[in-house]
Amino acid sequence: xSGAKPRESWLxxxxxxxxxxxxxPATIFTLLMIGFPxxxxxxxxxxxxxxGSPTPPVFxxxxxxxxxxxxxxxxTALRVNLFLYAVGLILELVLGTYIGILLGQQLRGVAIARVxxxxxxxxxxxxxxxxxxxxxxxxxxxxxxxxxxxxxxxxAWLAAPNTVLQSILLVExxxxxPFIALIVMGAMQTLPTEPYEAAVIDGASGxxxxxxxxxPMLRPAIVVAAMLRTVDLMRIFDSVYIMTQGxxxxxxxxxxxxxxxxxxxxxxxxxxxxxMLVLLGLTVIxxxxxxxxxxxxxx
Amino acid sequence: MRRLVLFxxxxxxxxxxxxxxxxxxxxxxxxxxxxxxxxxxxxxxxxxATTAPAAxxxxxxxxxxxxxxxxAAATFDWKQRAxxxxxxxxxxxxxxxxxxPFFPDFEKQTGIKLEVQTFAEAxxxxxxxxxxxxxxxxxxxxxxxxxxxxxxxxxxNYYELLDKYLADPKLTPPDYNVKDFAGGPFGGExxxxxLTGIPIIIEGPVVFYRxxxxxxxxxxxxxxxxxxxxxxxxxxxxxxxxTGVTLRGDPNAIAYTFGPFMRAFGVNYRDANGxxxxxSPNGLKAVEYYTKLAREYGPPGVVTYSFAQSSALFGGGNAxxxxxxxxxxxxxxxxxxxxxxxxxxxxxxxxxxGGDVPTxxxxxxxxxxxxxxxxxxWLFTMWATSQEMQTKLQLKGIASxxxxxxxxxxxxxxxxxxxxxxxxxxxxxxVAEKGSGEVGPPxxxxxxxxxxxxDALDAVILGTKSAADAMKAADAELDKVER
Numbered sequence: 001x002s003g004a005k006p007r008e009s010w011l012x013x014x015x016x017x018x019x020x021x022x023x024x025p026a027t028i029f030t031l032l033m034i035g036f037p038x039x040x041x042x043x044x045x046x047x048x049x050x051x052g053s054p055t056p057p058v059f060x061x062x063x064x065x066x067x068x069x070x071x072x073x074x075x076t077a078l079r080v081n082l083f084l085y086a087v088g089l090i091l092e093l094v095l096g097t098y099i100g101i102l103l104g105q106q107l108r109g110v111a112i113a114r115v116x117x118x119x120x121x122x123x124x125x126x127x128x129x130x131x132x133x134x135x136x137x138x139x140x141x142x143x144x145x146x147x148x149x150x151x152x153x154x155x156a157w158l159a160a161p162n163t164v165l166q167s168i169l170l171v172e173x174x175x176x177x178p179f180i181a182l183i184v185m186g187a188m189q190t191l192p193t194e195p196y197e198a199a200v201i202d203g204a205s206g207x208x209x210x211x212x213x214x215x216p217m218l219r220p221a222i223v224v225a226a227m228l229r230t231v232d233l234m235r236i237f238d239s240v241y242i243m244t245q246g247x248x249x250x251x252x253x254x255x256x257x258x259x260x261x262x263x264x265x266x267x268x269x270x271x272x273x274x275x276m277l278v279l280l281g282l283t284v285i286x287x288x289x290x291x292x293x294x295x296x297x298x299x
Numbered sequence: 300m301r302r303l304v305l306f307x308x309x310x311x312x313x314x315x316x317x318x319x320x321x322x323x324x325x326x327x328x329x330x331x332x333x334x335x336x337x338x339x340x341x342x343x344x345x346x347x348a349t350t351a352p353a354a355x356x357x358x359x360x361x362x363x364x365x366x367x368x369x370x371a372a373a374t375f376d377w378k379q380r381a382x383x384x385x386x387x388x389x390x391x392x393x394x395x396x397x398x399x400p401f402f403p404d405f406e407k408q409t410g411i412k413l414e415v416q417t418f419a420e421a422x423x424x425x426x427x428x429x430x431x432x433x434x435x436x437x438x439x440x441x442x443x444x445x446x447x448x449x450x451x452x453x454x455x456n457y458y459e460l461l462d463k464y465l466a467d468p469k470l471t472p473p474d475y476n477v478k479d480f481a482g483g484p485f486g487g488e489x490x491x492x493x494l495t496g497i498p499i500i501i502e503g504p505v506v507f508y509r510x511x512x513x514x515x516x517x518x519x520x521x522x523x524x525x526x527x528x529x530x531x532x533x534x535x536x537x538x539x540x541x542t543g544v545t546l547r548g549d550p551n552a553i554a555y556t557f558g559p560f561m562r563a564f565g566v567n568y569r570d571a572n573g574x575x576x577x578x579s580p581n582g583l584k585a586v587e588y589y590t591k592l593a594r595e596y597g598p599p600g601v602v603t604y605s606f607a608q609s610s611a612l613f614g615g616g617n618a619x620x621x622x623x624x625x626x627x628x629x630x631x632x633x634x635x636x637x638x639x640x641x642x643x644x645x646x647x648x649x650x651x652x653g654g655d656v657p658t659x660x661x662x663x664x665x666x667x668x669x670x671x672x673x674x675x676x677w678l679f680t681m682w683a684t685s686q687e688m689q690t691k692l693q694l695k696g697i698a699s700x701x702x703x704x705x706x707x708x709x710x711x712x713x714x715x716x717x718x719x720x721x722x723x724x725x726x727x728x729x730v731a732e733k734g735s736g737e738v739g740p741p742x743x744x745x746x747x748x749x750x751x752x753x754d755a756l757d758a759v760i761l762g763t764k765s766a767a768d769a770m771k772a773a774d775a776e777l778d779k780v781e782r
Contacts, residue, residue, distance in 0.1 A: 051428055051429070051432055052428060052431070052432065052448070052451045052452060052455050052457070053451075053454075053455060054454065054455045054456060137600060137603075137608065138598070138599035138600035139542065139598040139599050139600060139612055139617065140608075140611060140612060140615065140617070144599075154599065156599060156600050157600070158600070158603060159599065159600030159601070159602050159603045160600075160602075160761065161761065161763070244603070245551070247549070247550055247602065247603065247754075247757070248550075248602040248603065248757050248761060249550070249602075249754045249757050249758050249761065249763065250754065261750075264425060265551075265746045265747070265750070266744055266746060266747040266750075267428075267451075267744060
């Protein structure tokens with residue numbers, strides 16, 4: 001009898017610890033996998049570290065960040081990043097919502113369209129970039145061939161500072177709009193029918209139904225899609241790197257590509273880490289504002 | 300319906316995971332290639348039936364142990380490091396493909412075991428640099444592009460210096476004949492007169508041109524550098540819609556084809572005091588000439604062009620001339636894609652008013668300074684760069700840095716009756732003998748220096764800046780780059 005008590009307390013201790021023990025491996029793994037690189041990037045950003053230099057990392061405080069403020073290419077990259085993010089997101093959301101609503105209808109051939117819509121999002125961006133580079137080629141590419149066939153003036157596409165961003169956006173929008181359309185279509189399938197019946201009885205027009213019923217009810221799905229695309233568009237790397245490496249004359253340089261160029265091409269790992277931290281900050285701010293929007297609109 | 304929502308969410312989650320990090324290890328686009336093509340010409344490619352009999356590669360000869368030409372060589376001890384295991388880091392490269400079948404012979408001859416790891420070129424560079432930075436002995440031997448990274452690695456003491464091995468009769472076979480190497484490529488492996496590697500393959504930018512179009516338009520042979528523009532203009536006039544000359548505009552790659560223009564107008568990238576010379580009077584002449592060729596006679600979108608785009612354009616029959624690496628020949632006359640087989644001529648750059656110094660690029664093999672098996676790695680170097688081996692590889696299309704390979708009877712037999720191949724061989728030999736190993740503006744951070752210059756040249760090609768303004772700014776930047 002007297003031995004039962006401690007046994008009970010031992011049991012309850014185990015009960016208390018069990019969840020923690022079970023969570024521990026995942027927690028430790030996550031901390032190491034996410035926490036360590038983050039801390040190390042922070043450490044590097046405060047040092048001058050040149051790969052291939054015989055000198056060890058030198059502590060330079062915030063010099064890398066100050067250097068960025070003085071670096072015209074950094075500002076170009078920041079501008080390009082924000083431009084691609086804002087314009088890309090708006091285009092993808094508007095087009096994606098529209099196509100998603102279309103795909104949600106019971107039209108003929110819509111089943112095929114739904115299957116096709118999955119494809120661009122699952123093809124690796126690198127492959128897409130390589131294909132588009134060929135198609136954009138001003139002398140030998142498909143796009144200019146088509147323009148000439150219709151009697152239009154050929155364009156330089158990726159090869160001129162004034163058309164390169166539009167060309168990249170074209171690829172991004174082509175690749176990711178169907179993905180947003182799928183999310184919207186999925187949400188469409190779950191909408192209740194009663195409000196629509198009521199609206200029809202009250203004599204609402206098609207546009208009013210869209211404006212006051214469909215879009216507000218789709219808002220949660222659209223915000224989720226926007227969150228997903230925000231993180232991706234801010235960090236845009238593969239398609240830009242494959243198609244232009246930030247050129248011509250840095251006119252399509254994004255922060256991510258610039259950090260990669262500084263780190264792996266110019267061996268400036270400290271400076272590259274500082275640029276990456278700026279990008280991380282921007283991504284966090286953009287996601288947080290969307291999160292706030294989501295909470296405010298009660299989504 | 301609910302399942303569909305779940306499916307979409309699942310796909311979304313997968314995307315998020317899949318895209319969660321940019322992968323620097325992804326293969327770069329063709330335009331991202333470093334400033335040198337890494338394809339070697341392959342004489343095994345049969346030209347069209349209309350041309351002379353194809354120069355087919357000599358059948359793989361049964362390999363035998365080297366037959367020393369001197370009695371002393373017979374006493375050389377190849378077995379002195381038997382039992383060692385060497386780790387080689389090599390790029391996916393024609394030299395690697397050509398020499399790998401012979402590795403078992405080396406293992407048999409020396410008792411040294413080889414462990415080979417091959418990577419795409421850009422990944423090899425990243426992997427090697429990180430290992431060297433960590434003072435790791437995980438590999439012993441690798442292929443290094445001295446014109447790109449040599450100075451930096453030499454300063455960081457990454458290369459095992461090889462002079463003492465070369466001078467040691469116990470380690471260097473008496474029939475090795477180091478004097479046989481062409482001066483440019485061998486000099487390109489030295490820094491401050493210290494030997495950091497041995498050259499294995501050479502290439503250089505040359506001019507490919509359409510003999511048929513030149514003949515039809517009665518364009519005379521190009522004797523001086525200014526004739527490139529005259530010929531391009533005449534050829535475009537005779538063939539409306541064709542590109543006069545395709546050349547490099549990709550900022551990371553442009554240095555390779557632009558360099559010889561600087562020297563043709565009588566100026567080096569830097570003067571004796573290390574000051575950048577792009578905005579000097581002769582430097583500006585070179586810049587203006589090159590950018591004019593690109594802008595007025597080059598393809599639209601030339602600022603994105605490197606070897607892949609240029610060779611596709613020229614090989615597809617859409618350009619009169621192509622200024623590119625000698626290694627591009629095999630692509631240009633590839634029976635699978637070429638429309639110009641039997642119509643191509645090749646020559647070195649014509650001389651300019653200020654001289655005639657082509658660019659020669661060599662790949663070299665080096666030993667990791669932190670290797671624990673340096674002597675075994677040196678024996679492998681001796682075997683891989685011997686006269687016998689480099690001549691064998693030459694017959695497989697690897698342009699050898701040794702003169703004897705070009706003079707060998709087997710090679711001459713392979714050239715006989717193939718005019719284009721003979722022209723190509725003469726151009727490569729010319730480049731090797733007269734060339735400078737300076738590809739981009741001398742700097743420790745070679746890629747950074749090349750991009751500064753490339754962006755400035757592109758600004759002139761695109762017309763966003765005048766040559767004088769762009770080059771003045773580039774000189775100021777280049778003078779700040781560590782040398």
